[in-house]
Amino acid sequence: MPKPLTSPPTTYRGIHATALDDTALIVSPVGGDTELRIALEDLKLGRYLAARDLLRRTGPNWASRTSRSQLLAAGAGEPGVFKTWSDEEPGNPDAAMMWARALTRAALAAHRTQRSPQVVARAAGLARQACDRARALVPACPVPWVDLLQLTQLPFAPHHFDPYARTRTLPWDALRDPAMHHRGPWPLLTEINRRHAGNREGHHRMREYFQRRSSQPAAAMNYACWIVARGTHNPELLVLPLYALMDVYRQRHGDGRGGALQFWQTAQVHHYASRAYEDWFARVPPVEYPWLALSDLSHLAHALVACGETQHAAHVFYAMGPYATPQPWQDINTSLGRSSDWRHEFLRIRASTLR
Template sequence: MSGAFQPQFHPAGFDSALRVVLDDVRTGRWRSMKALLETCATWGLRTSRSQVLAAAAANGDAVEAWLQEDPHDNAVMMQARVLVERALNAHRVGQRDVGSLADRARRACWEAARSWPADPVPWVGLLALAQVDSPDVYQHRPEHRVDSWEYMLPYGPWGLLREVQERDPGNREAWHRLLQAMQAYGANTHDFVRWVSTWAPAGSPLVLLPLYLHAEHYGIQRANGQLTPLYWTRDPVSHYTLRALAWWFPQADARSWSPLDLNHLAQALHSGGFGEGAAVVFEAIGPFVTPVPWEYVADAPERWLEEFERARSATYAIRKPGRCTPADADERPPQHLQGPPTGGAVPCTPQCPAPFTVPSLPEVTALSSKQVAELIEPLNLSEAHMPDSLATSAAFRRGGERAAIPDGMPLIISPVGADSDLRDALEDLKLGRHSAARDLLSRTGSHWALRTSRSQLLAAGAGEAGVFKAWRDEEPDSPHACMMWARALTRAAVEAYRKGERHQVVGRAAALAQQEWQRLDYLWPECPVRWIGRLHLTQLPYSANYFDPYAQRRRAPWDQLDDPAMHYRGPWPLLHEVNRLHPGNREGHHRMREYFLYRGGGAAAAMQFSAWLVSGRLSNAELLMLPVYSLLDLYRERHGDGRGGALQFWQTAQVRHYACRAYDEWFAPLPATEYPWLSISDLSHLAHALVACGEDERAAWVFKAMGPYALPQPWKDVNASLGRSRDWTDAFLRIRASVLR
């Protein structure tokens, strides 16, 4: 770069035609403004230009003169724009007459909407006024308290946004105005921007919406001494930054770039350590620097320009890639993401649960072998129902139930799938022999994903748990024997609690399990299963930190995540330990989802966790299935008896989004040679979701991967809720045959 940098602060930015007109507007002349608005080729350009013109005209009478001399549609629109701007300015400085100003602006917007029904700008103005309402007024304005389009999002002016969407899908200002309204209402805006980021199409400025929220959040928290610059290097902020670099910057029309968007992206890239990407964006910015977001990261807000110049100079001085460049980001939008969903789902805004009380657990050192047997045997583990995503124990009996069907392909109800070695080990365990299981786990080695799934299925389908106790007694120093006995005790404790067993029975089983997991800490410190088992135990009615042997050493609060986008409390340190030993472990994250489902807020909280998880960068694409499971949990909770639009639930854009994303980004890239190792539970849930939202072509490939295997869920619960045949296999076979035909 040659020559001294000369920043420009002109609100027109790159729009040279708008720059000329603004000078006229400030001097009270309106004819060039009229001519400029008549040349706008897109609604987006009309929206952005009218916003900048209104900000300049709000301090003069150019628009009033235009409306008096030539009451054109554009003049009516600009009058509404100016009145909205004046109301917002009054609101920012706390004027007392802001209510009357907002009412006058609202009437002008309605008049402009009637004057030109196809124009989205008056509706954008109405959206902008939504933030002016106080909480009390908000309660009394019906257009500001409308159900959101998707589950998990709060009430708000969604009807006004829908009007804009119908006229100009993805209108940049409209979505920013909705974000501002939600901030004014005190809603959970992190959920909102995360949701937008899941469907925002490539090239859309909405991809940058999370960066605006995180920049403002950082500025507020840093002023209070609560955040450091490392905030920008962590997920989900770094994920949103790289997504914007790959999805928006190279794919958007450069003529539509907003200097404000470019400055937000450059700041996030520089602060996150992505030097090469930041350099490219700084070049695109040129001289058009904006105070925001630099004032959020500067040592003092008034020194924002120094911060911009420092960041720009440092980036140009390095001129080498940071942690990632656009070519490395490998972020491409899935094919099915064409724009925002517009379904009419009922929102839910769950509250964070109160901390648990801590019942005491019994000591286990005095328990004899006879007492252990009395504790475990009555639980009848071979028949116990396990309502989670990982196994259905009834399907283990007789090696899987088989039914003949007309097309010749059998139906085998078993979670084992094509893993013949696992099936043989299960048969051996049912006969009271553990040698095959021991050999199987030994051969599995340190393939933690396979070891986790196999050990979980062995524990669920073994029949009587005494076979693991006998193995443990026979080989007391075997980590495999210790792991499987701890698995059986953990499952026994959870099943006892769900069956309503006495507190003493649940407590003894939990204490025994905790003792075995602690023993495994010494026998096999590299094994992530010991932390997965502890996560499983958090479903019991005890304080979750009881199951963390290092709870006293960890920072407080123990159960709170350092991420403003996830406000729910939970056993995050246990999940951290799982990821430390095996990043992206499937069962570990499902156990965390189950914690929220059973102990941490219900199906809504589990859905929040799942959506939050998949909004970041995943080390295991299998985790994209978590929202599909959580959607079934929501369905059971809200439509389990067939009430309230049960069929429509599966046809919402939210279901389609998560199902298609799991297919496109997890299942579709897999080679067919890996199909036998996939979870039958995952495939069953994915096939059902794809069929339910009309994606039969995708579903056909999933059915082919399943082969003859299937599990009752989700087919059984959905079938029963709709009042159909009690035998879920009838519906499954009919659907499978139809899709594969």
């Protein structure tokens, strides 16, 4: 039997810390959301009933609705299951939302795989139409607006994805804030925030827009730091700079260029990792750990380990339980030229941190 990892102090914010097995690892973005896991398994078999029931139970909990629909769309496998659901239940707002999710992903995939401009344009148009239909069925839902914001990553004028572009104050892409001069699809983010202030995916899509479409290399990092500096309704967004830093790391060191380890040992990394830990993670009741985004926990755990805050990292690893996401560990492993699988490195790092 493998030796259990040593627990942190006996109680951590009022609960006993359960030891993790050295070899326990489940690679999945779903984490401990069992209902979501069951729905995903059904979707992969071409069945949508479990997903339908899950989203119906989720209701107007916009945070869960956004995250669960994102993971359902990403993990379903063949997107045709959502088309079938939409055709069989044309008045179901959840079916319309998931079909819009699927078409949005298809449009981005067409661009990513370098399909012809005509194919990408048609895919984008179909996704836009599906988003408009989903918006009409549930006007209060932020998810269709999140999809529209994601579509602005495509090589078209971003305002084409705003249904109200013609009635907005010009210039469409400028924000009336002297601290944020970068132009972008701000009206779409505003629509998201009106429906769900601090929507996690919405702000990450905005970061991705700046990362992929801005002509200024630091735009995504500036955006993430601006969100943290101005304050946010959602403390989960304090992790945004860690994602932006990971993007910078990939640009500078993804091909194995030198200085990779030193990148994570700067005052900037320490500041944002500590800020995210103290002002977000440390304030979350342990009973809510299963509902935290596993990707956020993974990025936070990595940054804390890398900048030497191993005691804080240990608590984050315990919150993750046996689950992990490939990123950022996979890209870090590759950039450092390690021959072993990223999962082996993850288990080694976790074991070392928890001892």
